[in-house]
Amino acid sequence: MLKLSSLLLLAAVTFMLPSISEAKEGCSGDCTSCHKLTVPEASDLLKKVGVVVKSVKPSPANGFFEILVEKEGKPGLLLMDYSKKHVVQGVMVKLPEFQSVASHQQELADAQKPPKVDVSKIPASNAVVMGNPKGSKKLFVFTDPDCPYCRQFHTELKKLEKIAPDVAIHVMLFPLPMHPAAFDKARVVVEKNSLELLDKAFEGKELPKPGKDSSKDAINEIIKFGNANGINGTPTLVLPDGSIMVGGRDAESLKKMLEGK
Template sequence: MKRMLGLAMGLLVSFALQAAERAPVSVEREIKRAISDLPIEAVYKSPIPGLYELIVGRTIYYADRSGRYLIAGGYIFDTRTKENLTQKRLEEINRIDFSKLPLDQAFVSGDPNGKLVLAIFTDPDCPFCRRLERELEKLHGVKIYNFLYPLERLHPNARRHAEAIWCAKDRNAAKRAIMIEGHDLSPPKGCHAPIEANLKLGSKLGISGTPTLIAGDGRMHAGFMPAERLRAWLQGR
């Protein structure tokens, strides 16, 4: 037993020493040059061969020898193309069948004859959803299906605003009035909006935040995107 403990302690010490070993100057220089927008203070060898620790303030990132691939926050980034490779892969493996979305629970905005299609799960009071609305006005040739998805635990008035949009004579005008112009609208009496159905659908699809975007090929993306980047994403670029 003592021998086993001694071996275990020896391995731990060995790993600790290996992790603390400074990377060769040439490697450190190459990584810093490749990731010049990150204020790297020092580069050390990690316990995994070919992977290096990057010290940035009180945070540690990881990168390969060339500095092209960066690991941060559980994601792998291509520093050359600025792509989040982990997010891209997640979108590929978590695709849904767009044709099976209950589009009668959504309303159309954008270009009704657009060749590109987009579904959005949106909360009328979500700051990033409102920011996205301004970007969508710059997006041409895209047919957008809006699923109203109010998160009341975060935005107490979101459901009322969602119902006001759905039950308005002009849903897009009401959406703009609330989400871009900042008006406080309420639904008419007897309004029946598919809010509960949308919440159940979102839960089934694993949607926990807004905005959540779904491309025509079934890829999903959680969060805001500017118009130019959104168009490229819809086109699979």
């Protein structure tokens, strides 16, 4: 009677036979000479997944194609086997180091970098400046006076101007469509260029009505810049190097970011 171990070995060999029989004689070891996948073909195979195929490369591990995809503006990697019937999401990891060996390593890293804007094109002349107007470090804050998160964050900005005397905080009033009353509040703050009115706006106090068409143009210019550069929520920060950060931070964290720590 065959032992259990012998039966398992026999079963394993039997399972492998079809693959061995299909292997081509004189294989060079270069799997790409026989197995290919184009971007259009991958796009067709993955059309039901709702992703955009950006690039296809051989995976570091034989038997797979590595596909760089994008969905809702976010990058990701898919692994497809040579039969083109199975897909795995994720990154191939090499043992024993447990380090990523993705063929798309650089492309993925570039795609995951925070977006940047050209700070020289920000309409800073329409800003209300907190902190040191002549500070060597400039922080741009796109904010809405009727946004509860902006209201909380404004208190952190007031702390920041005390602990970071070399920072010019450019408050870019960016009223959101969901807050219809915020537009006129933003206008009057810009008209008067008043930090006092800015504080009152965030405190929910009543403000005077705007009276100049120039303030309407100023706010619309900020909104136009924001929309053109992917800024669609508040608060949104633009750091001195142009990096965009969504959401507020505490004053100490902001100070460290601006100092490059």
